[in-house]
Amino acid sequence: TQAPVNVTVTGAAGQIGYALLFRIASGQLLGQDKPVRLRLLEIPQAVKAAEGTALELEDGAFPLLAGIDIFDDPKQAFEGANIALLVGARPRTKGMERGDLLEANGGIFKPQGEAINAGAADDIKVLVVGNPANTNALIAKAHAPDVPAERFTAMTRLDHNRAIAQLAKKLGVSVSDIKKMTIWGNHSATQYPDIFNAEVKGQNAAEAVNDREWLENEFIPRVAKRGAEIIEARGASSAASAANAAIDHIYNWVNGTPEGDWVSMGVPSDGSYGVPEGLISSFPVVCKNGSYEIVQGLEINEFSRARIDASVAELVEERDAVTKLGLV
Numbered sequence: 001t002q003a004p005v006n007v008t009v010t011g012a013a014g015q016i017g018y019a020l021l022f023r024i025a026s027g028q029l030l031g032q033d034k035p036v037r038l039r040l041l042e043i044p045q046a047v048k049a050a051e052g053t054a055l056e057l058e059d060g061a062f063p064l065l066a067g068i069d070i071f072d073d074p075k076q077a078f079e080g081a082n083i084a085l086l087v088g089a090r091p092r093t094k095g096m097e098r099g100d101l102l103e104a105n106g107g108i109f110k111p112q113g114e115a116i117n118a119g120a121a122d123d124i125k126v127l128v129v130g131n132p133a134n135t136n137a138l139i140a141k142a143h144a145p146d147v148p149a150e151r152f153t154a155m156t157r158l159d160h161n162r163a164i165a166q167l168a169k170k171l172g173v174s175v176s177d178i179k180k181m182t183i184w185g186n187h188s189a190t191q192y193p194d195i196f197n198a199e200v201k202g203q204n205a206a207e208a209v210n211d212r213e214w215l216e217n218e219f220i221p222r223v224a225k226r227g228a229e230i231i232e233a234r235g236a237s238s239a240a241s242a243a244n245a246a247i248d249h250i251y252n253w254v255n256g257t258p259e260g261d262w263v264s265m266g267v268p269s270d271g272s273y274g275v276p277e278g279l280i281s282s283f284p285v286v287c288k289n290g291s292y293e294i295v296q297g298l299e300i301n302e303f304s305r306a307r308i309d310a311s312v313a314e315l316v317e318e319r320d321a322v323t324k325l326g327l328v
């Protein structure tokens with residue numbers, strides 16, 4: 001049998017953590033042949049709640065769960081980590097300016113980047129879920145100079161999945177009929193879900209829809225603001241769907257994307273599609289043998305170009321703000 005894979009999860013006592021940990025333990029993160037050891041990181045006040053979740057995980061009697069350790073110190077939590085899911089973050093509270101938010105999160109993601117640099121396994125793969133996810137990933141990456149930059153990714157898979165679901169609903173097809181969806185840019189309201197390069201049963205999705213009014217005034221804003229719609233309906237932010245997307249992101253990164261399809265991931269730009277190098281921006285990617293590549297050569301029409309540029313401009317602003325704060 002294989003040695004367990006060490007999976008570090010931060011914010012383990014939060015609502016995404018609660019939905020995520022059981023799916024990791026059941027083998028859905030990496031595959032049914034891979035035992036996992038959970039390393040949970042929480043702030044001291046939430047360690048007890050994480051311990052409670054650990055008791056429930058024990059009660060799941062998951063054959064693939066090799067152990068659970070709980071920490072309030074990032075250095076210990078990331079020791080030997082093969083996969084790191086950075087879920088815990090400082091939410092924006094009333095009256096908080098964006099600069100305050102970025103600074104508070106710098107206080108979390110800088111030490112976590114340092115801890116990953118110091119102690120994670122050589123094959124470490126990092127997914128940042130905690131918002132502002134792209135810029136938090138940028139901060140963590142900046143403090144892990146010994147880790148290859150491409151191992152730091154941010155989650156836009158929930159947006160990707162939301163876009164597929166909305167498009168399938170519009171066309172009255174199954175979600176599995178839709179391929180090659182792309183989210184470009186920032187995981188924020190400026191993100192751009194692109195159906196011009198997507199396919200429905202092999203046909204171009206934008207042509208299949210053929211409804212510019214729906215695209216501009218329903219689809220794009222609905223996907224971009226779906227988080228707010230969930231909060232409005234549920235009285236709490238997306239949790240199980242976010243956990244599901246985190247599972248999808250890592251599963252594909254580790255096990256590959258299906259032939260003839262791709263997924264969206266926030267990854268350090270190599271300059272593709274005019275996105276400044278080093279920014280963590282969402283791109284279409286194909287995963288194979290445990291690594292990913294940005295899909296090249298897609299046609300970007302004028303409509304798409306303007307929207308990608310707007311979201312990337314926001315990422316540049318966030319980067320400049322954290323640079324000024326000395327966080328990157």
Ligand code: NAX
Binds near residue numbers: 087091133157227237
């Ligand atoms: P919760 O507030 O339920 O849980 C967050 C947990 O993180 C808490 O238990 C808190 O104690 C812990 N935490 C805070 N600082 C920490 C630190 N320094 N080290 C370790 N743990 C720490 O939030 P939840 O609903 O679980 O959401 C978590 C994050 O995901 C938020 O930042 C949220 O905005 C973000 N999201 C990102 C999404 C994406 O698509 N990228 C979608 C869902 C979600 O909104």
